[in-house]
Amino acid sequence: MINMNNATKWRHFGSFISFVLIVLSIISLSTKGLNFGLDFTGGMISEVRLDPSLTANDIQHKLEAALHQPVTVVSGGENGDWVLRYAAPETLSEQPELKPLLESFSQNVEMVNVSLMGPQVGQELAEQGGLAVLITLLVILGYLSFRFEWRLASGALLALLHDVVLLLGFFSITGMEFNLTVLAALLAVLGYSLNDSIIISDRIRELLKANVNLPITELNNRAIASTLSRTLITSGTTLISVGSLWLLGGEPLFGFSVTMFIGIVAGTWSTMTIATIIPEIAKLGPQHYAPTPISDHP
Known part of the structure; x- marks a missing residue:
């Protein structure tokens, strides 16, 4: 049973599971690669x-x-x-x-x-797709750096990288076809996961300003507890729609719906684990959001 008393233990355990899955995904991508569809191979x-x-x-x-x-x-x-x-x-x-x-x-x-x-066209599409993902991550990095203190921004960015690597690893391990439809779903997952990460990070920032005497672990638990119902409702309703596409969309939408389904689950998971563990490791505290004193001297 997860409660405020053992939430920290569950978050650390969830981060360990994510670390294991990331390692397996990287190994599979390095050795097996992706099964590119005709969009990329011609x-x-x-x-x-x-x-x-x-x-x-x-x-x-x-x-x-x-x-x-x-x-x-x-x-x-x-x-x-x-x-x-x-x-x-x-x-x-x-x-x-x-x-x-x-x-x-x-x-x-x-x-x-x-x-x-021909394969030349497919190679060009693959390069453009990879460039699109890279540019998206760079723009997100810039936005997070502007919006949050770097410790919070790092947690949100690593949560996004977690979702991308996990999805690519899933397609590598299973051998499912990776095509332009899957790439479009991957970009959609980035936006969805970013929204969740921003919400939890914003809540942590508010609690840091309002509770200067509480440790960051306690504040992270409170942030998750205060946003959990909203996260589950949003993710749940989206999963219902994606599940309908999965069951009724047929073969053309199968890859898209599978990517969205796994991405939404992974995004919700990483928001409550990776996005909160990284600020703890980086020693984020209320002092980082304390107002800067104004000198009385001119």
Whole structure:
């Protein structure tokens, strides 16, 4: 049972669990890497028009069985319009004809467009995606440095890095496809986690100013207790929406919803552990927010 008397012990235990998961994630990223999707590695993109009665799962299962590789099927907007994405062979001569495969289970087949996205384009997307994450973290670092004392800002920033590394480690360990949709979800998680970190840090700052005689561990526990209900309600309602996407969104939104779900849970976890433990280690105290005395001498 977690209460004010043993909250510090639970926060330290949670930080230890986070440290272990971060180490495992870094090891997996270093040795195994990420399973980049066609957005980053390149591949074939075919726009087709099939029987309106066919579903995305029907098309995906039949094409994967015929092509012997994963196939991404996304609705093209109109009923019966689909965008098919799959890896290209080393030589185009080895590429099987797609239209006969589609005609085996669809009476009406119209090839609207077929294009090849080379690995150079995918590499450029990967570099731009990594640059987007880096710029986001740098902007967040600048904002936190301006808003909070560096000890509080460090806790909030390390909580964000914790969430990013944990998510990347999850995709590395499980081998799930990492594509642009997952990258977009990762950036959304950064914003969500930042909001939680700012709220807990702001509450710690207020308590530091109002309770100059209490230790930082006690103030951190009080900050968590005063924001816990708000955090659980916000995270809970968001998880309900993300869970609905996970269950009902289908294959195109699977990676996005999984990333958001894990990111929200990790963000809430790191807010109550990493973001509060770092100020304790850095010896944050009320004196760091004490008003600066004004000299009587001119």
